[in-house]
Amino acid sequence: MATLPDTMLVIPLYNKVLLPSVVMKLTMRGRDAIALTRKHRRMSDQRKTTYLACIPLSASPEDKNATLQPSTMTELPDDMKEQQGFVKDEEKDRLYTHGCAARIVRIQRSGLGVFSVFIEGVARFHVEKYIEDTAGLIAKVSYPPAEGKEALEQAKDEIIAFKALVREFTTKMRDLQLPDTLIQQLSKLVDTLSPAVLADLMMSVIETSFDEKLFMLSTMDVKERLAKASEWMARQLHVLKISEQIHSSIEGKLSKKQREFYLRQQLEAIKQELGESDGNSGGKDEDDIGQLGRRLEEADLPKEAATVAQRELKRIKKLQPSSSEWSVLRNYLELMADLPWSKKSEEVLDIPRAKQQLEEDHFGLDHVKKRIIEYLSVIKIKGDLKAPIICFVGPPGVGKTSLGRSIAAALSREFHRVSLGGVRDEADMRGHRRTYVGAMPGLIIQGLRKCGVNNPLFLLDEIDKLVHSTHYGDPAAALLEVLDPEQNNTFSDHYLNVPFDLSNVLFIATANSLDTIPEPLLDRMELIHLNGYTFEEKLHIARSHLLPKQVRAHGLEEGQVTMEDHVLLKMAENYTRESGVRSFERTIAAVVRAKCVELADLRDQGKEDEYIAQVKLDDLESILGIAIFEKEVAERDSVPGVVTGLAYSGSGNGGILFVESTKMPGKGDLQLTGSLGEVIKESAQIALSWVKAHAHELKIAATQQVNIVEHYDVHIHVPGGAVPKDGPSAGVTLVCSLVSLFSGYYVPTTTAMTGEVSLRGQVLPVGGIKEKVISAHRAGIRKIIMPYRNRKDVEADVPDRVKEDIEFVYAKNIWDVLEAALIISDNERWTTRSYESHL
Incomplete structure (x- = not known):
């Protein structure tokens, strides 16, 4: 062994004891860490080893002389446990008189301003005195003599007993299914290390207190150290045996997953004692995976899902957390644990x-x-x-x-x-x-x-x-x-x-x-x-829901904005034209905002008493502007060739449309405009063919052989050219438009119709009756002609209020439609016999 220095820089250990041959990690930051790093770098450049005097620190000066009493070491503050540094002035009196010389193995940067210093214990020492220095507190130390053959011979019985206990401990570790590499390493150390070094190392592996480690550090007699080490090793084995007995007694109650988790927790505790868990994030990851395993157990997965989850859980334990597959598996297992496989809410069947x-x-x-x-x-x-x-x-x-x-x-x-x-x-x-x-x-x-x-x-x-x-x-x-x-x-x-x-x-x-x-x-x-709302339903919805909701949403109190029914009805009829109530609600919100402005202005002027909460009919135009929609059907003039039809849009809205027909000199061509689809174009062809075939009965041709379009072209247009139109419900409207054009008779603007017509004049049923009728009522229609087979739809779906306002005419054939639609004088009216023979 290289000659150890007798003077070394002191590093206080907070609630820790470093023993020879044991590796420990110290976390340092600030100027102390930078100074130590620079010193280690200089020594390394000179191919020299940096030694430190690692001395435990007591909680108070009175405790440092009572090292054999377990109760003397009180708990240190949390801020003294994590960060290491050089000795502070207030800590000098709390340093113990024994320590361990340590060499710096390596220093690595762990984060911003944080350094991890890895040190290895080399030898015990006794502090002779402390020396103040600009670099820090320096300890002058003396080392005990090395254990000679005579001392080891005297401790022969203790050595045999201690090695037997270590081998038994290794066997227990193997039973706990610890990694084979760790078991092999322990077995090798038993055979190769000297008994004194092995005792120091094992005291850091098993569960020992601060005071017990301090005893090992301060005791120079190897026989006494081995005796105490055997005592504490036997205690650890006893704890393991009791744990095994408890585990065996409840083995039937614990699942395999729970047992694995229990053993893994014990492995983690051993790793922490070895100092292997603090230097990386593996400990935290291992703990997270353990928690994930418990959550999967608590999720009560079905058998198939549980099998898959356990298989993936075993895979993730073998992967490195830095791998991408680990992240994928982690997210998958998190999902499995979070899903409500068997958790349901109680339904209240009231x-x-x-x-x-x-x-x-x-x-x-x-x-x-x-x-x-x-x-x-x-x-x-x-x-x-x-x-x-x-x-x-x-x-x-x-x-x-x-x-x-x-x-x-x-x-x-x-x-x-x-x-x-x-x-x-x-x-x-x-x-x-x-x-x-x-x-x-x-x-x-x-x-x-x-x-x-x-x-x-x-x-x-x-x-x-x-x-x-x-x-x-x-x-x-x-x-x-x-x-x-x-x-x-x-x-x-x-x-x-x-x-x-x-x-x-x-x-x-x-x-x-x-x-x-x-x-x-x-x-x-x-x-x-769900069909569109009538005006009566919209009125009720506005009174019950929309107006109170908007008043609250704008920070007003109940009663600060009021509207009578005829005002709400005006807004629904002339400012919105929809099946639902979204636009109606936005219009109400616009009125409420205007009243907010009015109230705010009066408050600023101190005239809040002059505020009028009621919105009158005359106020709507000043707030909302000129009415967007008018009852244009009732206000249009009746013109031959122009007929009102009923439409149904793909979004579920009903509506009205106008069919306009005109004739001009030509060769009998039919021209169609208005973004019409193929179906409605075919209906126009059928309508013109039927009118040409029955021109004599309609009294628009002198004889049956006359072609009424021989010298004319016919143009049919459906206004709103930007809106695509299609569907099989415009046949009767097209026939009436053509008959009105050629006969000169007109259809009243308050009369609308819907239905498809066959080439023989049969009126066929159509869909969307309720939407069409409600939209017609909304537009001011007072008479509707529709197929006879749609009568059941009107009786079942159309609200009673609408049925009271509209006259319904049910037609079986096109002649019924023409009789009900065209205004013809009695002496010019077609007789039933004149066309029944053609049906």
């Missing part, structure tokens, strides 16, 4: 309360409320029920999304909304495969993780806006398994890759139109149609 909840949140929608109450009633009687897949279909703003939220509240379920508008990737629904770091589960599994229960209410919003059949896959097709009650109990997400039971989830979808929903997906859902 049907009267559910009825009250639905009534308070929504006006009308009786058929929807009836369906929900039926669902609740069946669950209450049967006890369980496969959750149906419900799809609300209707125009924007009628309350489809908010209705789903109300249903969740009525069922006492967690609510989660999944926005499907614009989703174009199949992986968004079924997840990405775990082949790269950025892989994620699909929207369904993500939603379940967020809800924390396996029986939430999922609202699949805008399911008709999914992008179909792209090179990313078809997300609508990925929903087939989700929305099939017979299959979704084994739903498999690509990322999760194990079945998850979705049968407890209540799925509610919303859509504006059914045209873009694939037929197989549509077949899996129960459709409930």
Whole structure:
């Protein structure tokens, strides 16, 4: 051994004891760390070793002379345990008289201004005196003589007993399934190290207190040290045996995962004693993986999922935390632990309360409320029920999304909304495969993780806006398994890759139109149609919900903005033209903002008493401007060739459209304009053919052989050329327009019609009756002609208030339509016999 210096720089050890042959890490920062680093660098350049005098520090000066009493070492403050440094003035009196000479193994930078100093104990010493120096406190020390053969011979019995205990300890470590490398290293040390060095090393491996390590440091007699080391080693073995007995007694109760975790915790404690766990983040990672294992155990996974989770957990323990695969596995196991495999919320089946909840949140929608109450009633009687897949279909703003939220509240379920508008990737629904770091589960599994229960209410919003059949896959097709009650109990997400039971989830979808929903997906859902609101319903909604909501939202108190019914009705009729109430709510908000400005101005002037809360009819124009919509149908002049038809848009809105016809010199050509689709163009061809075939009966041709368009071209136009129009419901409107053009008779502007016509004059039924009728009522129509077979739709769907204001005429053939639509004098009216023979 190289000659050890008798003077060394003192490094105080806070609550630690360094023994010879033991490696310890010290964390230092600031000027002390920089000075020590520079000194070590200079010594290394000279091929010399840097030695330090590592001396334990007592909690108080009185404690340093009572090293044999375990109770003398009181707990040090937290700030004295982590950071090391040179001796401070107030610490000189607390230094013990014994220490360990240590050589610096290496110094590495651990962070900003922080250095990790690795030192190895070399030899015990006794402090003779301390010397003040500019570099720090210097200790002049003396070393005990080396253990000679005579001393070892006297301690022969203690050496034999101690080595036997160490070998038994090694065997116990092997039983605890510690790493083979560590076991082999311990076995090798028993045979190669001297008994004194082995005793010092083992005192840092087993559980020993500060005072016991201090005894080992201060005791110079090797026989006495070996005797104490044997005593403490026997104590450690006794603790291990008791732990093994306890473990054996509860082995039937502990799972294999719990036992592995228990053993791993013991391994971590040993590593900490060896100083192997502090120098890296492995200890923290190991602890996190242990916690993850406990969470997986508590998650109560199904058998298949539990098998996969344990297999992946074993894999992650063998990987380095810095590898990308470790991150992927960690995220996957976190998901497995977070998913609610068996956790569900309790449903409160209080049907009267559910009825009250639905009534308070929504006006009308009786058929929807009836369906929900039926669902609740069946669950209450049967006890369980496969959750149906419900799809609300209707125009924007009628309350489809908010209705789903109300249903969740009525069922006492967690609510989660999944926005499907614009989703174009199949992986968004079924997840990405775990082949790269950025892989994620699909929207369904993500939603379940967020809800924390396996029986939430999922609202699949805008399911008709999914992008179909792209090179990313078809997300609508990925929903087939989700929305099939017979299959979704084994739903498999690509990322999760194990079945998850979705049968407890209540799925509610919303859509504006059914045209873009694939037929197989549509077949899996129960459709409930929500139609547009009448003015009476809008009035009630505005009084009960919209106006109070906007008053609160703008910081006003109840009663500071009031509107009478005719004011609200004016806003609904002339400033909004929609099926829902979104624009109506924005218009009300604009009025409330104007009243806020008025109130703020009066407050600034000290004239708040002059504020008038009521909004009058005359105030609307100054607040909202000139009315955007007028009842243009009632105000238009009746013109031959111009007929009002009823339309139904793809978003679920009804509306009116005008069909204009004119003739000009030509050769019998038909010209169609107005962004018309193929179906409506064919209807125009059929209408012209029917009028030409029945021109004599219509009294617009002298004989049956006359071609009424022989010298004319016919032009049919549907205004609003920028808006595409198509559909099979404009046939009767086109026929009436052409008959009106050629006969000179006109159709009143307050009369509208809908229906398709066949080449033989039959009037065929059409869809969207309720939306069309409500939109016609909104526009001021007072008479509607429609197919006879749509009569049941009017009686079932159209509100009574609308039916009171509108006269309905049900036509079986086109002659019934013409009789009801055209204003003809009695002496010119067609007789029934004149056209029945042609039907």
